Amino acid sequence: MPLGVVIRRQPGVTRWAKWVWRAVAVLPGAASADWQELRREGEAVEYHAATLPLTVYRSETEAYRIVLAAESPSVFVVLHPSEEASPDRPYVVHSVTVSAHEAQQALDSGEELVEPVPMPPPLYAWLADFVDRHHADETFMKRKRGPAVEMQSEDGKGDARIRQAADVYRSPASRRKGELH
Structure with a gap:
């Protein structure tokens, strides 16, 4: 689904x-x-900065459920600082996502600016329908240990630089009669 991103420029509050x-x-x-300029109120200006595709995946429905269950569901807009550093266009709209996990990954990098934007009701209904159709709860599977493989231990191997009768890494089961302790 194509999503247009609206960015507002307002006067700063510090020098x-x-x-x-x-x-x-x-x-x-x-x-x-x-x-494209949409609206101007004094010095504040709103721009339709870009239109990007919003792509959703069946494997990410758990992340979408997190966003839908939030007090105020959001679309996350990821902005990169512009390489041209133009005062009229200081950011490039990099992506839009409705995945809480993707938004967190973008925040973790520290390079992007991630802005939560209120999710419009039609988009909420579309995403909720997608999640209802494709979400499948994953059953918890307790991890089991594999069978012990005997005779593959490296018993007796220690630090090759240590030359002594009793290797400090050798287990007690490998002691032989007559070995110095």
Whole structure:
């Protein structure tokens, strides 16, 4: 599903940040755009910065359930600092996701700016329907140990630099008669 990303530019509140840039909305089914101005209120401007595909996967339904169960379900917009560093376009919209796990991975890298944006009701209904159709609970499987493989131990092998009658790494079961202790 194509999602348009709306980014707002507002005057900064400190002298070190002239502008504050934030993703504020997504537009389901939007046409392509490239920083098209949508609305202006004084010095605050909203842009339709980009339209990106939102892709969902059957294997990620658990992450989608986390987002749907949140107090305020969100779409996560991932922004990269622009390499051109233009004051008019300081960020590039890298991706959009509804996966809590993907959003966390983007946050962990420390390079991207991840903005949660309120999920529109039609997108919520579409995602909930997808999860209902494709989610399957995974049953808990307790891990079992494999069979012990005998005669493959490295008993008696220790540090090759230590030359002594009793190797400090040798187990008590490998002691032979007459060996010095």
